[in-house]
Amino acid sequence: MVYGHPAIAFAVDLRTTVGLSPCEGPTFVDSPHVDHRVRDALCTVLPSKGWRVEVASDIPVGRGMGSSAALAVALVRAHQPSLSGQALIDAAMPIERAFHGNPSGLDVVVSAAGGCVAFRRGPPMVIEPIAPGDWTVVVLDSGTAGDTAQLVASVAARRPGIDPVLDRIGQLVTAARTCLHDPAALGVLLDENHALLQQLGVSTPRLDELVALARAHGAHGAKLAGAGGGGVVIALVDDPNAPDGQTRLRLTHGAPTVGPVDIWLLGDNPMMLSDDLGFGESEDAIDYANAKGIPIAASKEKIWSRDRNLWHLSHEGGALEDPGAAPPEEVYMLTTSPKAAPDDAAIVELGFEQSRVGEADDTGIAALAL
Secondary structure, three states: OOOOOOOEEEEOOOOOEEEEEEEEEEEEEEEEOOOHHHHHHHHOOOEEEEEEEEEEEEEEOOOOHHHHHOOOOOOOOHHOOOOOOOHHHHHHHHHHHHHHHOOOOOHHHHHHOOEEEEEOOOOOOEEEEOOOOOEEEEEEEEOOOHHHHHHHHHHHHOOOOOOOOOHHHHHHHHHHHOOOOOOOHHHHHHHHHHHHHHHHHOOHHHHHHHHHHHHOOOOOEEEEEOOOOOOOOEEOOOOOOOOOOOOOOOOOOOOEEEEEEEEEEOOOOOOOOHHHOOOHHHHHHHHHHHHHHHOOOOOOOOOOOOEEOOOOOOEOOOOHHOOOOOOOOOOOOOOOOOOOOOOOOOOOOEEEOOOOEEEEEEOOOOOOOO
């Protein structure tokens, strides 16, 4: 979608909602995902005082799935509900720029319009609704976030040497429009696209593993999505629930199937497989994953699962179930073992705004980012 080339994108049935209500004092946002970019985005739409902004979203953040564009569109709709079409897109773009600097606008277009679209940045911007084929896209989450602005800048710095690669990606998009109803042919184009993105340096070993995993389990083709550097892989399949086809491996029981997109969350809990696969014990799930070549972090020696949020990373299972046993060194991932910790304490001061954590140690760095 960059440097004049076309793109094809589609919306998923995940949503961001924004509610606005008057309040006393400074405008603030009520959301678990608050950093300076969210505040900068608010300033493009709302006055600095008098508003409470409530944000709820089930779109993964930092995964190349357009979470910031969805926020931009939802914020504009909450503030100016009469806007639609190009006026809505134009009003949302300054908010998206607060997150990504110089975005193409594709994510905003798809968030505003929904469906499947062919897109060219322009000028002028070209948006054409198109009908997708009868296939399913599976989204595999790498568990890591990519930095869109940084990755776009790194690609730009390598021009014009990489222009032939960019030109070929544009040719693949044009070819894809002729075979949207042929999953096998479309899958071949996805595979080549991922190989080209590897040449651009925006893939990662983890993304490459997930692409290989999808292909090994029957996908017609797969590629990284978004800017790369982390985020997700999309895989084109016929039936993600086929017992002899794609493997249903999830972080949690019942990860959502949304419209034409089935979300696979691959991470640190490989023993938590769908109930219908019939795994009663963690060891059985690990045997299955190893037999199928599915990359997992756990082993029978390190059989614990992990639950992580902003404030902690907990482990459970295996030897950790014995209250008399000391935890092994490898469970210290966000912290340091007391044996290896420095003797002198360090104090970190957190600032609070509207009862929410703000900056750390007067660094200007939002606590969430830190």
